[in-house]
Amino acid sequence: xxxxxxxxxxxxxxxxxxxxxxxxxxxxxxxxxxxxxxxxxxxxxxxxxxxxxxxxxxxxxxxxxxxxxxxxxxxxxxxxxxxxxxxxxxxxxxxxxxxxxxxxxxxxxxxxxxxxxxxxxxxxxxxxxxxxxxxxxxxxxxxxxxxxxxxxxxxxxxxxxxxxxxxxxxxxxxxxxxxxxxxxxxxxxxxxxxxxxxxxxxxxxxxxxxxxxxxxxxxxxxxxxxxxxxxxxxxxxxxxxxxxxxxxxxxxxxxxxxxxxxxxxxxxxxxxxxxxxxxxxxxxxxxxxxxxxxxxxxxxxxxxxxxxxxxxxxxxxxxxxxxxxxxxxxxxxxxxxxxxxxxxxxxxxxxxxxxxxxxxxxxxxxxxxxxxxxxxxxxxxxxxxxxxxxxxxxxxxxxxxxxxxxxxxxxxxxxxxxxxxx
Numbered sequence: 001x002x003x004x005x006x007x008x009x010x011x012x013x014x015x016x017x018x019x020x021x022x023x024x025x026x027x028x029x030x031x032x033x034x035x036x037x038x039x040x041x042x043x044x045x046x047x048x049x050x051x052x053x054x055x056x057x058x059x060x061x062x063x064x065x066x067x068x069x070x071x072x073x074x075x076x077x078x079x080x081x082x083x084x085x086x087x088x089x090x091x092x093x094x095x096x097x098x099x100x101x102x103x104x105x106x107x108x109x110x111x112x113x114x115x116x117x118x119x120x121x122x123x124x125x126x127x128x129x130x131x132x133x134x135x136x137x138x139x140x141x142x143x144x145x146x147x148x149x150x151x152x153x154x155x156x157x158x159x160x161x162x163x164x165x166x167x168x169x170x171x172x173x174x175x176x177x178x179x180x181x182x183x184x185x186x187x188x189x190x191x192x193x194x195x196x197x198x199x200x201x202x203x204x205x206x207x208x209x210x211x212x213x214x215x216x217x218x219x220x221x222x223x224x225x226x227x228x229x230x231x232x233x234x235x236x237x238x239x240x241x242x243x244x245x246x247x248x249x250x251x252x253x254x255x256x257x258x259x260x261x262x263x264x265x266x267x268x269x270x271x272x273x274x275x276x277x278x279x280x281x282x283x284x285x286x287x288x289x290x291x292x293x294x295x296x297x298x299x300x301x302x303x304x305x306x307x308x309x310x311x312x313x314x315x316x317x318x319x320x321x322x323x324x325x326x327x328x329x330x331x332x333x334x335x336x337x338x339x340x341x342x343x344x345x346x347x348x349x350x351x352x353x354x355x356x357x358x359x360x361x362x363x364x365x366x367x368x369x370x371x372x373x374x375x376x377x378x379x380x381x382x383x384x385x386x387x388x389x390x391x392x393x394x395x396x397x398x399x400x401x402x403x404x405x406x407x408x409x410x411x412x413x414x415x416x417x418x419x420x421x422x
Contacts (some may be wrong), residue, residue: 004059008043011054017041017076022058025128025139030072033062037069044075046367052094052281054078057142073142074127079135092196094281095136097189101280102126102138105186105252109175116326122172123277148263148276153363154395156301157259159308164275165262166312167319169254169295172277173288174323176252181330186252186285193255193284194354195238203238206358209377213384213391214357220392221401236418241350244286248342249334255282257291258359259299288339289348292316297355297407298363302399306406313339349412356404364395 019039026033044055056076064070079095106123113120128139151157157165180186195203244250254261254277261279264272284290296305296312317336324333342348362376376386390396407413 004040004042006042008046011043011056013041013056014078017056017058017078019060022060022074022139025074026060026062029127030062030064030070032065033070034065035063037061037063041076052080054080057144073145075124075140075142077138077140079137092199092202092282093189093192097283098138098279098281099129099131099136100187100189101283103129105176105179106280108179109172112175112178112327113171116328118326120171121274121276122168122175123280143263143265143276147265148274149265150263151259153258153260154366156305157299158301159304160272161259161264161275162300162304162308162312163315164264164272165259165295165299166316168262168275168277169257169288169291170316170319171323172254173251173291174320174327174329177250177324177331178327178329179252190252190283190285192242193253193282193286193290195241195350200235200238204235206377209383210357210361210387210391213387214361216388217391217397217400218404220397223401223405237346237350237353237415240347240418241290243347245345245347248287249332249338250286251288253284253286253288253290254280255284255290255294257295258355258363260363287342287345287348288316288320289342289345290351292339293343293348293351293412294355294359297352297403298359302402305399306402309406310340313343344411346417349407352407352412356400356407360399361390361393361396364399365390365393 019036022039026036038059038061040059041056042059044057054077056078058074058076060072060074062070062072102123103126106126110120110122124143125141126138127141128137130137151161256279257277262275262277264275267273292313296309300308300312314336317334317339320339321333376383376390404413411417
């Protein structure tokens with residue numbers, strides 16, 4: 001078998017992940033194989049790249065019925081161990097939601113495009129899902145075989161990648177909105193995203209643990225009135241994010257749309273050939289502003305993050321309207337001003353604050369072996385030192401000292417607009 005690189009030697013691989021578990025997938029995906037010659041599971045990603053699941057790349061060396069030997073790989077996604085953050089993550093219902101997405105909704109969305117005469121691929125092929133002893137698992141095609149890869153999250157996306165990603169997001173949103181034209185509603189699980197009623201304790205504890213390090217970081221920005229840039233994390237602000245205005249254009253949002261949740265492959269010239277979305281655990285019915293605020297806050301390279309902000313919204317809207325017309329969306333088409341307006345409503349602005357406070361520090365922090373949810377939420381001195389290193393990262397400060405005032409001056413961080421916490 002080829003040389004295999006394990007990007008996370010600290011990942012503990014459960015014993016149940018063995019060649020027997022993959023027999024039914026191999027029988028369907030590789031019908032001409034005779035037997036497994038070797039089997040090797042390793043981490044699919046380095047530590048710090050994913051905080052809600054365990055991702056494995058599983059290598060097989062197969063003997064085929066013509067006597068040849070074939071090497072193939074799959075991606076297995078499973079839940080975190082209970083004592084490594086799994087209990088906290090389970091409260092949010094991420095895996096059951098993602099199972100519904102891959103089993104039902106993503107295939108339906110792609111079918112809508114096929115029926116309209118377009119072959120638009122939104123997500124990787126899911127070969128298998130199962131649930132056993134409360135643990136949900138997925139087996140996916142390995143996009144690396146087709147030379148898909150992630151962009152370096154610490155550098156952000158250049159203009160070409162931003163445009164392509166926003167157009168793909170628009171395709172996903174158009175399909176979600178049109179799907180509802182043909183159906184009554186999405187399941188109630190899609191009423192919640194990052195915020196859930198049962199996740200109140202998790203949000204409060206997470207804010208409390210990171211508040212000190214975040215405020216220490218703000219003090220180094222060299223800007224006036226930095227005390228105004230962060231206030232108490234009101235639960236009312238979180239709850240507001242679950243409100244949906246039925247009079248606005250709404251869709252099924254990705255909910256966690258940023259650079260590491262998309263993958264690209266490239267033409268020989270170096271330009272993007274295909275872009276595909278991954279990780280559908282936090283999808284929520286609501287305004288497209290949810291995904292736009294989150295993505296634009298987190299993913300653009302520093303030199304275009306603010307400079308091209310309004311242009312990026314236009315790029316998204318142009319493709320959204322094209323796709324809604326293609327799919328014969330029955331309701332009123334949203335105007336560009338409608339999309340801009342939704343991004344400043346208080347029920348959506350949570351996603352800008354949460355992106356900068358919770359996600360961006362982790363995105364810009366280089367991988368460390370202890371970069372995981374368990375350590376990040378820990379009470380030890382080592383955990384506190386990790387939070388301080390993350391918040392004081394110079395790359396983070398360079399982004400926040402421009403981006404935070406940008407949103408603050410647009411009113412998105414006027415926390416007094418929310419009711420006081422009950």
